[in-house]
Amino acid sequence: MSSEQITNLFSDSIRAAIPDGSLKVSEWAERYRILPPQRADRSGPWSNAVTPHLREPMDTVTNPDVEEIDFMASAQIAKTEFLVNVAGYKIHIDPGPILYVAETEDKAQAWSKECFTPTVRVTPELRALVSEGRSRDSENTIFYKTFPGGHIAIVAATSPASLSSRPVRDLLLDECDAYKPTAEGDPVELAEKRTTTFFANRKIIKVTSPRDRETSTIEPAYLSSDRRKYFVPCPHCLEPQVLAWTEGRCCCPKQDPAERCHLKHGFVKWDHGDPRTAYYICKNGCEILPHLKPRMLAAGEWRAERELRRRAGFWINELYSPFVTWPEMAEKFLEKKDDPESLKVFTNTSLAETWDPVTGQINIKDLTDRQESYQEETIPDEILILVVGIDIQRDRIELEIKGYGAGFESWGIKYLVLWGSPAMPEVWDELSKVLTTHFKTTAGRELRIAGAAIDSGDGVHTKDVYKFCRAHGLGIYKIGEKKFRGALTFAIKGANTPGKPLVSKPTKQGRPPIWLYTIGTGAAKDSIAGRLEIKFKEGIPKPGACHFSKTYPEAYFQHLRSEKPVTRIWHGKAVRFWEPLKEGIRNEGLDCFVYAEAALQIYLQKFRVNLRQLQEKAEAERKRIDEERQKANEPPAEPAPPAMVFDPTLEPDDEDEFMIKVRQKRGGRRFIPRTSGNFVTGRDDD
Numbered sequence: 001m002s003s004e005q006i007t008n009l010f011s012d013s014i015r016a017a018i019p020d021g022s023l024k025v026s027e028w029a030e031r032y033r034i035l036p037p038q039r040a041d042r043s044g045p046w047s048n049a050v051t052p053h054l055r056e057p058m059d060t061v062t063n064p065d066v067e068e069i070d071f072m073a074s075a076q077i078a079k080t081e082f083l084v085n086v087a088g089y090k091i092h093i094d095p096g097p098i099l100y101v102a103e104t105e106d107k108a109q110a111w112s113k114e115c116f117t118p119t120v121r122v123t124p125e126l127r128a129l130v131s132e133g134r135s136r137d138s139e140n141t142i143f144y145k146t147f148p149g150g151h152i153a154i155v156a157a158t159s160p161a162s163l164s165s166r167p168v169r170d171l172l173l174d175e176c177d178a179y180k181p182t183a184e185g186d187p188v189e190l191a192e193k194r195t196t197t198f199f200a201n202r203k204i205i206k207v208t209s210p211r212d213r214e215t216s217t218i219e220p221a222y223l224s225s226d227r228r229k230y231f232v233p234c235p236h237c238l239e240p241q242v243l244a245w246t247e248g249r250c251c252c253p254k255q256d257p258a259e260r261c262h263l264k265h266g267f268v269k270w271d272h273g274d275p276r277t278a279y280y281i282c283k284n285g286c287e288i289l290p291h292l293k294p295r296m297l298a299a300g301e302w303r304a305e306r307e308l309r310r311r312a313g314f315w316i317n318e319l320y321s322p323f324v325t326w327p328e329m330a331e332k333f334l335e336k337k338d339d340p341e342s343l344k345v346f347t348n349t350s351l352a353e354t355w356d357p358v359t360g361q362i363n364i365k366d367l368t369d370r371q372e373s374y375q376e377e378t379i380p381d382e383i384l385i386l387v388v389g390i391d392i393q394r395d396r397i398e399l400e401i402k403g404y405g406a407g408f409e410s411w412g413i414k415y416l417v418l419w420g421s422p423a424m425p426e427v428w429d430e431l432s433k434v435l436t437t438h439f440k441t442t443a444g445r446e447l448r449i450a451g452a453a454i455d456s457g458d459g460v461h462t463k464d465v466y467k468f469c470r471a472h473g474l475g476i477y478k479i480g481e482k483k484f485r486g487a488l489t490f491a492i493k494g495a496n497t498p499g500k501p502l503v504s505k506p507t508k509q510g511r512p513p514i515w516l517y518t519i520g521t522g523a524a525k526d527s528i529a530g531r532l533e534i535k536f537k538e539g540i541p542k543p544g545a546c547h548f549s550k551t552y553p554e555a556y557f558q559h560l561r562s563e564k565p566v567t568r569i570w571h572g573k574a575v576r577f578w579e580p581l582k583e584g585i586r587n588e589g590l591d592c593f594v595y596a597e598a599a600l601q602i603y604l605q606k607f608r609v610n611l612r613q614l615q616e617k618a619e620a621e622r623k624r625i626d627e628e629r630q631k632a633n634e635p636p637a638e639p640a641p642p643a644m645v646f647d648p649t650l651e652p653d654d655e656d657e658f659m660i661k662v663r664q665k666r667g668g669r670r671f672i673p674r675t676s677g678n679f680v681t682g683r684d685d686d
């Protein structure tokens with residue numbers, strides 16, 4: 001009798017001792033699984049009481065109606081042990097060909113060396129079945145092990161060849177949201193193809209923290225499953241609930257970020273800014289102290305949202321972890337929240353939520369919460385230049401006055417709706433008044449609006465826009481009998497073509513001709529969405545940060561969140577487009593922001609200046625004002641005049657001295673539109 005035959009006999013006798021078919025994975029683990037001593041914190045016999053949330057996901061493995069398990073989970077939920085238990089159960093009770101896939105070769109090796117092999121070594125029933133990997137034993141290596149009735153191959157998602165050879169019945173995909181596409185295609189698909197021979201009894205098990213929303217495979221997989229969530233009862237009011245991190249924001253995986261959740265969630269709270277005091281606020285308002293968590297977990301249950309159709313889905317975050325406390329999470333969050341890269345990691349691995357690199361996690365309430373009160377008195381002195389974005393509608397003109405400072409930090413000054421048809425002159429007269437308004441900064445610098453970009457692309461009022469831009473292209477306005485200086489006007493038209501720069505080379509339009517600028521709205525929306533994510537503290541400069549006056553209506557912020565980026569196939573290539581969340585959703589505020597960005601870029605290009613030069617100019621101006629004040633022996637903090645006054649008695653002043661200087665420096669060239677170039681907002685272009 002060969003040694004293999006003996007092993008087979010031995011394993012058969014072990015198998016014979018097992019009540020057939022009725023043993024579940026969680027029962028197997030509690031009866032046989034030993035945690036190796038490497039896990040100093042919890043070695044010894046497996047106990048389901050430590051991780052009660054794993055019982056049902058494990059037991060789903062033996063459910064004949066389940067073909068795929070989609071486990072979308074944070075770190076510290078014992079995902080790895082879950083996979084080791086499944087592998088152990090399969091080897092011992094239900095052997096067949098198993099494929100374990102890790103993100104990289106290093107990780108495949110680590111799983112084998114640090115989790116799987118040590119478990120086999122300390123668990124007698126497994127040690128009897130799996131022979132030890134020895135270099136001379138070609139059958140058993142750290143990447144490949146045989147056992148009676150099957151084998152387990154441990155491979156990396158980076159190696160397409162190993163993903164597409166022998167047939168596999170049980171497929172374990174570990175951290176599959178982190179897999180990178182290979183030349184042969186998506187590693188998950190390649191691995192899944194290997195299970196087709198066993199389609200009647202195969203098990204595909206995906207266990208991962210989610211990553212980016214656009215490329216995540218676990219989020220769509222979970223959403224197409226029966227969507228189970230772990231409900232734990234509040235120890236005070238006993239109401240079962242899904243644990244969430246933030247007040248007022250749903251954490252559940254969603255098809256669409258704008259989707260409404262039907263569950264009410266509680267949140268983690270801490271007092272006096274001290275994360276060590278963190279506790280949980282139940283959805284009914286009860287305060288739950290951290291030491292009550294184990295009791296809640298033990299009494300928890302998975303509830304499915306939908307009927308089971310061959311895919312069982314589980315979603316759980318770190319708030320449930322038996323190994324991490326809420327105060328520890330709060331500390332981690334405070335460390336990571338201000339840097340988008342770190343916040344992304346926290347969002348993925350602690351909250352088990354996908355991260356959208358563009359729309360991120362900012363919602364309308366976050367934006368309205370940070371509105372500032374600067375409009376009341378005067379505009380912030382950090383502002384170096386004022387521009388306006390103008391959206392033309394059938395019965396009104398909507399516009400936004402925006403200030404920009406160093407590093408493209410922006411301040412929304414005022415959002416206005418001027419009612420009246422653009423076919424009639426009245427509404428344009430109103431617009432002229434706005435565009436000739438002068439502002440004062442807190443340090444007393446006077447600023448007028450430098451440039452205004454007007455959308456001509458609606459097809460109805462294109463001629464009216466050209467006419468207005470032709471009359472005010474040089475920033476001279478005639479109101480009544482008097483002439484005033486105001487914003488230079490630029491006619492623009494949006495293009496939702498992927499990859500188009502924010503401002504393209506202008507073309508001549510109409511007679512007499514004016515310049516028409518094409519605006520890459522996608523580029524602008526990407527840039528804006530990214531910058532809306534930037535957190536800042538009032539009064540501390542932060543490049544790219546977006547400030548808004550508290551006079552802004554809530555509708556404006558709804559507009560900012562009215563579109564989402566989608567990836568579509570365009571000319572055979574996957575590209576990104578911005579699309580409305582719903583048909584007919586209002587988006588004028590977003591358009592005005594885009595046009596204000598365009599106005600700034602066109603102005604800077606036209607005069608070949610950059611924000612740094614404007615900053616130098618502002619410095620000089622501040623100095624001059626200080627000196628004047630000292631001369632007049634004035635107290636420096638005089639009450640500031642209202643910020644937005646249209647003063648009809650204002651005389652037209654001479655051409656801006658600064659611009660003359662700039663022109664002299666550049667050899668007398670004037671108003672030369674830059675005819676090429678790719679402009680990226682959010683970065684100074686010097």
Ligand SMILES: [Zn+2]
Pocket residue numbers: 234235236237238239282283284285286
């Ligand atoms: Zn409660």
Ligand SMILES: [Zn+2]
Pocket residue numbers: 250251252261262263265
């Ligand atoms: Zn929810």
